[in-house]
Every structure is written in structure tokens, then in C-alpha cells.
Amino acid sequence: MIKVEGLVKRFGEMTAVNNLNLEIPPGELFVFLGPNGAGKTTTIKLIVGLLRPSAGRVFLCGYDVQKQYIEARALLSYVPDQPFLYDKLTGREFLQFVGAMYGMDRRGTDERIAYLTDLFELSGFLDDLGQTYSHGMKQRVVISAALLHNPRVLVIDEPMVGLDPKGANTFKAVLRELARQQVTIFVSTHTLDIAEEAADRVGIIRDGSLIALGTLDQIYSAARTDRRLEQAFLRLTEEA
Amino acid sequence: MGELLTLTRVRARMLRYAALEFLSGSKLRLAVVFGLLAIFWLLMFGMFLDAFHFLRTFKAIADIVLDYVFAFFFVSLLVMMTISNVIIEYASLYRSEETSFLFTLPVHAENTFAYRGVDSMVFSSWGMATLVVPMIVAYGLTFPVPFYFYLFGLALAFLFIVFATELGAILALAVALLMPRRRNVMLATLGAAALAVLAAWLLPLWLHRPADLFSEAGIKSIIDRIAFCQHWALPSHWVSNGMLSAARGDLQAAGFLTLTLLSNVLFMGIIAHRFALYTYRPTWETIQGASAKRRYLARGRLDSTLNTGLAFLPFRLRLLVTKDMKTFLRDPAQWSQFLLFFGLLALYVVNLPHFGVGNLPAYWHSLIANLNLGATCLTLATLTSRFIFPQLSLEGRRIWITGLLPMQRTLILWGKFLFAVVGTFVVSGGLITLSDLLIGLPAWALVVHLVVVACVCCGLNGLAVGLGALYPRTGTDNPSKIVSSFGGTLNLMCSICFLVVALVPVVVPLHLRMVGSLDAAKFALSLGLALTAVITISAVACVVPMLAGARAFTRMEF
Numbered sequence: 001m002i003k004v005e006g007l008v009k010r011f012g013e014m015t016a017v018n019n020l021n022l023e024i025p026p027g028e029l030f031v032f033l034g035p036n037g038a039g040k041t042t043t044i045k046l047i048v049g050l051l052r053p054s055a056g057r058v059f060l061c062g063y064d065v066q067k068q069y070i071e072a073r074a075l076l077s078y079v080p081d082q083p084f085l086y087d088k089l090t091g092r093e094f095l096q097f098v099g100a101m102y103g104m105d106r107r108g109t110d111e112r113i114a115y116l117t118d119l120f121e122l123s124g125f126l127d128d129l130g131q132t133y134s135h136g137m138k139q140r141v142v143i144s145a146a147l148l149h150n151p152r153v154l155v156i157d158e159p160m161v162g163l164d165p166k167g168a169n170t171f172k173a174v175l176r177e178l179a180r181q182q183v184t185i186f187v188s189t190h191t192l193d194i195a196e197e198a199a200d201r202v203g204i205i206r207d208g209s210l211i212a213l214g215t216l217d218q219i220y221s222a223a224r225t226d227r228r229l230e231q232a233f234l235r236l237t238e239e240a
Numbered sequence: 241m242g243e244l245l246t247l248t249r250v251r252a253r254m255l256r257y258a259a260l261e262f263l264s265g266s267k268l269r270l271a272v273v274f275g276l277l278a279i280f281w282l283l284m285f286g287m288f289l290d291a292f293h294f295l296r297t298f299k300a301i302a303d304i305v306l307d308y309v310f311a312f313f314f315v316s317l318l319v320m321m322t323i324s325n326v327i328i329e330y331a332s333l334y335r336s337e338e339t340s341f342l343f344t345l346p347v348h349a350e351n352t353f354a355y356r357g358v359d360s361m362v363f364s365s366w367g368m369a370t371l372v373v374p375m376i377v378a379y380g381l382t383f384p385v386p387f388y389f390y391l392f393g394l395a396l397a398f399l400f401i402v403f404a405t406e407l408g409a410i411l412a413l414a415v416a417l418l419m420p421r422r423r424n425v426m427l428a429t430l431g432a433a434a435l436a437v438l439a440a441w442l443l444p445l446w447l448h449r450p451a452d453l454f455s456e457a458g459i460k461s462i463i464d465r466i467a468f469c470q471h472w473a474l475p476s477h478w479v480s481n482g483m484l485s486a487a488r489g490d491l492q493a494a495g496f497l498t499l500t501l502l503s504n505v506l507f508m509g510i511i512a513h514r515f516a517l518y519t520y521r522p523t524w525e526t527i528q529g530a531s532a533k534r535r536y537l538a539r540g541r542l543d544s545t546l547n548t549g550l551a552f553l554p555f556r557l558r559l560l561v562t563k564d565m566k567t568f569l570r571d572p573a574q575w576s577q578f579l580l581f582f583g584l585l586a587l588y589v590v591n592l593p594h595f596g597v598g599n600l601p602a603y604w605h606s607l608i609a610n611l612n613l614g615a616t617c618l619t620l621a622t623l624t625s626r627f628i629f630p631q632l633s634l635e636g637r638r639i640w641i642t643g644l645l646p647m648q649r650t651l652i653l654w655g656k657f658l659f660a661v662v663g664t665f666v667v668s669g670g671l672i673t674l675s676d677l678l679i680g681l682p683a684w685a686l687v688v689h690l691v692v693v694a695c696v697c698c699g700l701n702g703l704a705v706g707l708g709a710l711y712p713r714t715g716t717d718n719p720s721k722i723v724s725s726f727g728g729t730l731n732l733m734c735s736i737c738f739l740v741v742a743l744v745p746v747v748v749p750l751h752l753r754m755v756g757s758l759d760a761a762k763f764a765l766s767l768g769l770a771l772t773a774v775i776t777i778s779a780v781a782c783v784v785p786m787l788a789g790a791r792a793f794t795r796m797e798f
Contacts, residue, residue, distance in 0.1 A: 048644060050798040074646035084637040088570040089563065100559050101645045129570070145641070 001025050001184050002047060002153060007056035009042055009208075016042040018208040020056070024186060024201075026152070029179045031195040032188040034205035035237050040188040041081060043205065044157050047186065048078045060153050061184075074102070077151035081158040083138040087131035091122060091141045094130065095148060102149040109148070116144040119170065135162035143171060153184045160191045172198055192229045202229075204236055212236050243347050247355040269726055276733050281374055288378035296382060303488075310484055311469035314476035318404060321368060323434065325408020326415065328360040333409075333520070334416060334527045343524065353409070353516035361405040363720075372397040376483075385487045392486035392494050396479045399501045403475050406508040413515050416523040434580075475501060542566060553658065556647055560655030561662075564631070568663070574627060581619050582667050589675040605679065606754035610747045612675045613689055616668050617696050617743060621735040628660045628704035629731045630722035632793070636714025639798045650790040653709055657786065660701040668693050685750065691771060692746055695778035699738050706785025707731040709793040738781045746770040 007020040017039045024030045034040045045051040047058050049065040049072070058065040063072040085094060092113065099109030117123050120140040125133060133141070139162040146154060154175075160168050176198055179185055187194060195202050195216070202219050204212040212222050216229065223232035263270065298305050333339060333356050342352045376393040379385070470477055482497035546562045553561065568574050589612065635642060635652065642652050672693050676686040711727025722728060749766040752758040758766065 045798070048640075050639065050643065052795070052797060070646050070648070073644050076644065078640055078644055080640040082637070084640070086563070086567060086638060086641075088567040093566070097559060097563055098641065098645075101556060101647070103646075 001061060002186055003059040004047065005057045007046055007058065008054045009046055009051060010054045016208050017046065020210055022203065022210070024184050026184050027179050027182040028200045029175055029185045029187065029198055031199040031202045032186065032205065033195065033202060033233055038205045039208040040205060041157055044155055044188055048076060048155050049073070075152040077146035077149070077154050079142055079146045079156040079159060081161070083135070083142040085130035085133070085138055085141060088129060090129055091126040094141065095145055098145045099148050104149055112148055116147060119174070120144055120167065136164060136167065139163055140167060151183065154178060155186045157188050158190070159187060160189065160194070192233065196229050204233065206237050243351040244354055247351065248358065251359070272730065273726055276729055281370065284371060285374035285378055288375045289382065292378055292382035307470065307484065308463060308466060310480035311477055312466050314480045315469040315474060317368060318476040321365065321404035322408050322411065325360060325405050326411045328363055329357065329409045329412035330415060332356045332360050333412060334524060349521040350513055350516045353520045354513070357405060357409050361401060365401040365405065368401055379487065383487060386489050388491065389486040392498060393483050396482045396498055396501060399505050400475065400479045402505050403501065403508060406505065406512045410512050410515055413519050413523065416527060417519050475504060542569070557651060557655050557658065560652060561659045564656060564659040578623060578627065581623060582671060585616060585619060585671055586674070589671060589678060603755050606751045609676060609679050609681050609685070610751055613672060613692065613747070614743060616671055616693070617739050620664055620668050620696065621700055621732070621739055624660065624664065624700045624704040625728060625732040625735060626723055628656070628701055629708045629728055630719040631656045632705065632708040633712045633714050633722045634717065634719065636712060636798065637717065643798065649794050653705060653786065653790050653793055657701055657705045660705065661697050664701060665694055665697045668697065685754070688746065688750060688767065692743070692774055695774050696739065696742060699742060699778035699781035700735050702782025702786045703734050703738060704731055706789035707734065709789030710785065712796070714798065738777070742774050742777045745773045
């Protein structure tokens with residue numbers, strides 16, 4: 001589970017995240033929405049520990065991300081918005097490296113890589129150097145790396161950028177399956193389809209503050225709109 | 241012309257904003273940057289002043305020696321600047337994202353070519369500018385020169401830079417035209433060609449070497465070998481002769497040579513422009529369409545070798561070091577420069593016996609051995625600044641991988657340090673062993689040199705990794721930009737200062753003992769003290785920046 005308590009992040013005079021409180025239980029697929037510059041990526045970086053909060057705390061499965069970071073990271077996987085890989089390693093070498101660093105044995109890693117290779121159709125390029133990959137190929141390798149060690153918490157920033165329709169469809173199915181297996185999933189995106197099709201709850205952030213939080217029905221009701229998330233999102237973010 | 245003007249204006253605006261941002265930054269940083277620049281400039285100036293004063297002592301033949309020295313200096317610069325321009329122009333013309341963007345705009349290819357050319361001229365030649373200005377001033381203060389010597393000196397230096405850029409650009413286009421799909425082959429061919437030229441130049445010198453290199457015949461044979469630098473058709477000759485003519489008051493000759501260079505610069509400009517007009521766009525398209533794919537075997541021979549060789553390291557640290565080694569070995573742009581630097585040093589060392597070093601008096605024997613140690617360490621400092629310092633910054637964009645692994649972040653830092661120490665010690669230790677054995681140094685001196693090299697490797701790499709973590713530049717994947725940042729400059733200066741402080745205490749007693757000025761008892765005591773000093777200084781140079789870097793890296797936000 002993810003627990004965020006009074007989270008604040010300031011960059012000089014600017015407050016990027018302002019007193020954010022959130023609790024996402026195991027097995028929930030939570031979708032985080034917001035206009036550009038609202039504070040989504042900053043929130044994600046605070047949750048995974050790439051940024052230190054100005055105030056507040058983040059817990060992953062009960063571990064404080066800042067103080068008990070090794071335990072917290074062992075349970076976490078993060079997919080960044082920009083999938084930077086090592087240019088001079090092949091995709092397979094990269095996945096083997098990640099598996100070994102998470103303490104997986106060689107056989108287990110290879111079996112898991114074979115499964116993910118089939119799932120995300122990596123076989124055509126997995127033994128080429130990362131420098132030859134397109135954005136979508138990189139994204140598929142990064143997602144595979146995130147799923148390799150069976151994380152308990154999955155944090156994803158813009159997962160659909162670069163994925164083709166088939167890849168996107170597979171990924172949505174994988175997310176649903178992971179949620180069924182009690183994995184906590186936090187997705188930040190501009191692709192409203194994911195929220196409409198798979199989200200258990202949705203949070204909307206604007207100017208660093210959470211302006212709406214709840215199930216889709218609760219969001220529609222708060223926005224006083226019919227069952228269209230795009231309309232609800234526009235109304236809520238413009239009103240706030 | 242309008243397109244080129246617009247592009248240049250945009251670049252000038254970007255430069256202005258970057259300069260304003262830099263100037264409005266930390267005052268301490270500004271003071272350090274300008275202070276280091278001043279120190280570097282003064283060092284160069286002092287070195288040239290000293291050299292010119294030395295040459296002036298030759299009195300009757302000073303002018304002849306100066307002719308050769310200037311000609312050789314500028315021909316070396318011409319070769320280095322042309323090679324540097326070929327590499328930079330190629331990357332800038334065919335690999336830059338900005339160039340790809342410019343090709344989507346209605347801009348003529350030859351204007352993009354010219355714009356990128358100006359860019360790489362500034363990038364590849366600023367070092368030349370910092371070399372030539374102190375040289376001109378030092379010459380003017382040593383010898384009586386008319387006022388117009390300075391004007392001619394600066395004009396000739398500027399035209400020389402433009403000429404080398406144009407030549408580099410034409411060669412870069414030719415390489416792209418002839419070898420569009422084989423970047424590695426191109427690099428290897430360029431390297432092989434450079435070595436072949438060097439060998440062709442050195443071989444006759446070696447085959448017809450006189451018994452005593454310092455005899456009249458020996459000096460004549462050296463002068464004969466560098467006489468080609470004075471060839472009338474070489475642009476470097478126009479520059480060196482033009483400057484010296486101006487210095488000696490021969491206005492007519494200086495003017496003639498300056499105009500010769502100017503007309504050749506303009507002519508080369510026309511050739512470059514026409515060449516680009518017909519070849520740039522097609523070669524760019526061919527290179528973009530080329531496939532650089534090569535399949536690699538996971539857990540292949542390299543992995544098992546590294547795994548066995550690094551078995552003494554903790555498992556996760558071994559994985560990090562293996563990753564860095566593989567990344568380095570698969571990048572020709574990295575290892576080829578490493579190979580070039582140490583290859584040239586090795587070539588020089590292997591040739592030492594042929595220059596009769598074994599027959600030299602003990603004074604020269606010791607001096608050459610210790611100078612070799614200094615040269616190896618200086619090369620090492622350059623390479624750690626170029627390759628090791630940017631490592632942590634390059635990790636920045638990939639920190640979501642290593643930074644979020646269930647381990648202490650400082651392990652990444654130690655992984656980089658170990659990778660660097662092992663790699664640099666294998667190469668530099670090997671070179672020093674070869675040098676000392678060929679010179680015929682006693683075994684104890686070799687051991688002392690190896691201890692010093694090991695200490696220097698730890699110190700230099702500790703500085704590079706530690707300062708790399710203290711002053712990271714994570715927003716770019718271009719190592720050159722990281723190296724030329726404030727942290728990169730600071731690292732280079734700290735490395736050179738460290739070398740001076742670490743090498744002097746041990747080299748002095750070693751030299752005195754080898755020339756017989758120090759008895760055994762005094763030598764043992766002074767060597768013991770010297771080695772203690774070197775180990776202590778190296779430990780401080782290694783541990784202090786590493787600890788500060790580790791602290792900064794742990795607290796770093798991404």
C-alpha cells in the first residue's frame with residue numbers, strides 16, 4: 001500500500017506539491033490526473049524517493065521511503081516518463097542486471113525474462129543494444145524491468161507514451177491482473193482511457209493540491225457531469 | 241545568407257542567456273572559474289616565456305632554431321586541430337538532434353552545414369586560442385618586436401583556426417560520403433592512418449639513427465626529420481613564417497603570408513560550400529537510414545571473464561563494475577581516445593632503447609625515467625577528467641534504475657571508483673613497467689614507481705568520482721559538455737595540483753640517489769618519508785572528495 005501524509009514540496013518560492021494526503025490500499029489501481037505542471041511527476045518522484053519532501057512523509061507497505069529506503073525500494077517498481085536505458089547494454093543484459101540487483105537467481109530471472117518477452121513481444125530486439133531502440137521499444141523494456149521482480153507497489157508515470165495500440169492494450173490487461181494479485185498501482189497519465197477502463201479510484205491535482213478524489217462516479221458527481229471523464233476533468237480543473 | 245544569419249542570431253541569443261545565467265550564479269563559482277582560467281593562462285605564459293628565454297641563449301643560431309620550433313609547433317597544431325574538427329564536425333553534422341530538427345525546417349543544407357561549422361570551430365578551437373595568445377605575448381616580451389607583430393599574430397592565428405575547421409569539415413563530409421554505414425570502421429581507419437603517418441615519419445629516423453643522438457650528427461638527423469614542417473605549401477608554415485617575419489620587422493613578407501593564408505581560407509570555404517551543397521543532404525539521409533544493429537550474447541565471454549576477475553568484490557558492486565566495464569568497452573568513442581593517448585606514450589616508450597637511452601649518463605637516465613612517470617600521470621589526469629568525471633552525471637538520467645535499487649546509493653559511487661582504479665592502474669602500471677625495464681632501471685626503482693602510480697590512480701579517480709558527484713550535470717548525455725562544466729574544470733585543476741604535490745616528494749630523492757648525490761642511509765630515510773607523504777596525500781585526495789561526493793549523492797534529488 002501507499003500512504004502519503006501531509007506531503008509538501010517547495011522549489012524556492014514555488015510550492016509544487018501542497019499538503020497532499022492519500023492512502024491507496026493493496027490491490028487498488030489509482031489513476032492520478034492533472035494539467036501540465038500541476039505537480040504529478042513531482043508527487044511521483046516524492047513517492048518513489050527521487051525527491052526529498054519539504055514536509056510530510058510517504059510510506060510504502062509500512063516502510064518510510066526516506067528512512068527505511070532499502071526495504072521500501074525492494075517492494076517498489078517505478079516506470080519513469082522518459083525511458084532512459086543504458087545505450088551500450090542490450091535489453092536482455094539490462095533485464096538480467098536489474099534481476100540480479102534485486103537478488104533474483106539466474107534461472108528465475110531467465111524464466112521471468114522469457115515470460116515478459118512473450119508478453120510484450122520483445123524477442124525481435126532484446127539482444128540489440130539499447131541505443132538502437134525506438135521510444136516504444138524502450139518503454140516495453142522498461143515496463144518489463146519494472147515487472148521483473150514481482151513488486152508489491154508499482155508507480156508509473158505516463159505509461160502509454162510510445163506504446164502501439166496492441167502494447168497499450170496488453171499493458172492495461174497486465175495492470176488489471178496485477179491489481180487482482182493485490183499489487184498497489186499508482187498511475188499518472190494524460191490518457192483518460194486508462195482511468196475510464198481500469199481505475200478503482202481517481203485523483204485530480206491542480207497547482208500542487210488535490211482537488212478531487214474518489215471513484216469515477218464520485219468524480220462525475222463532483223463535477224456535475226454525465227459519464228464522460230474528459231468533461232469532468234475539464235470542469236474540475238477549470239473551476240478550481 | 242538570411243537563413244544563416246537567423247540561425248546565428250538564435251545561437252547568439254542562447255549563448256547570451258547562458259552567459260547571463262552563469263554570471264548571475266554563485267559569486268564563489270565565478271571567482272573559482274576566472275581564477276582557474278587566470279592560473280592556466282599564467283602557467284602557459286610562464287612556460288612560453290621560459291622556453292623563449294632558453295632559446296635566446298643560442299644567440300647566433302636562435303633565429304634558425306626558432307624557425308624550426310615555430311614550424312613544428314604549428315604543423316602539430318594543424319594535425320591535432322584537423323583531427324579534432326573531423327570528429328566534432330562529423331558528430332555535429334550527422335548525429336546531433338538539433339541538426340535533425342533543422343532538416344525539418346525550410347533551411348538549405350549548406351546553410352545548416354555552415355552553421356554547424358561555426359559551432360564546431362568555437363568548440364574545437366578555444367584551446368588553440370588560449371595557447372596562442374600567451375605565446376605571442378611571451379615572444380613579444382622576450383624579443384624586440386614591432387607593434388604590428390601582435391596584430392599579425394592574432395590575425396594569422398584566427399585564419400589558421402578557420403582553415404583547420406574548413407579542412408576538418410571537408411574531411412568529415414568525405415568520410416560520410418565514403419564510409420556512410422561504418423562509423424567504427426571510420427574511427428579505426430582514421431586511427432590507423434594517423435599511426436601509419438607517425439610510423440612513416442619515425443621509421444627512417446630509427447633506421448638511420450646516429451650512435452649519439454646529442455652529437456652534431458644526431459641533432460642534424462632530427463632537424464632533417466622535421467624539415468618538412470618548413471615546406472612552402474603548408475598553411476602552418478605560412479602562419480609560423482608570417483609571425484616570425486612580422487616579429488623581425490619584415491612587413492612585406494608578413495603581409496604576403498597573411499594574404500596567402502586569407503586567400504586559401506576563402507578558397508577552402510568555397511570548396512567546402514560546394515562540397516556540402518552536393519553531398520551533405522544525401523549523406524545525412526544515408527547515415528540516418530543506416531542500421532547499426534549488432535547482436536550481443538548475454539552472459540558471454542566478457543561477462544564470465546569480468547565475473548571471475550572481480551570475484552573478490554561484493555556481488556552487487558561486481559554487477560555495477562561489470563556494467564560500467566561493458567559500457568566502456570562497447571563505446572569506441574571512449575576507448576579509442578584512451579588507446580590513442582596511451583598508444584602514443586607506449587610508442588614513445590618502446591622507441592626509447594633506439595635513441596640510445598641505455599648509454600646515457602645517470603643524470604639523463606634518471607631524468608627520462610622520472611619524466612616518463614610524470615607524463616604517464618599527466619595523461620592519466622587528462623583521461624580521468626575526460627572519462628571518469630562525467631560518469632556520475634551520465635548516470636543521472638538513468639538514476640530511476642540504479643538509484644531505486646534496494647541498496648545504498650553510495651555503492652554506485654564506489655562501483656565507479658573501483659572500475660576506474662582497476663582500469664587505469666592496469667594501463668598506467670603496465671606502461672611504467674615497460675618504460676623502466678627498457679630504460680634499465682633497478683628493480684627497487686620500478687617498485688617505487690609502481691607504488692606511486694597506484695597511489696596516483698587512487699587519488700585521481702577519487703577526485704574525479706567524488707567531484708563528479710559533488711558537481712553533477714545530469715541534464716545531458718554529452719560527456720564533452722559535462723567535462724567543460726565548472727566541476728569538470730575544477731577537477732582538472734585539482735588533479736594537476738594533486739600530481740605536483742604527490743610526485744615531487746618522491747621524484748626528488750629518487751633522482752638524487754640515481755645520480756649518486758644521496759648515500760644509502762639518507763636515501764632510505766628520505767624515500768620512506770616521501771612514500772609516506774605520497775600515500776597520505778593520495779589518501780586525502782581520494783577519501784575527502786569521495787566522502788563529500790557520497791554525502792552529496794545520497795542527498796541528491798533527481
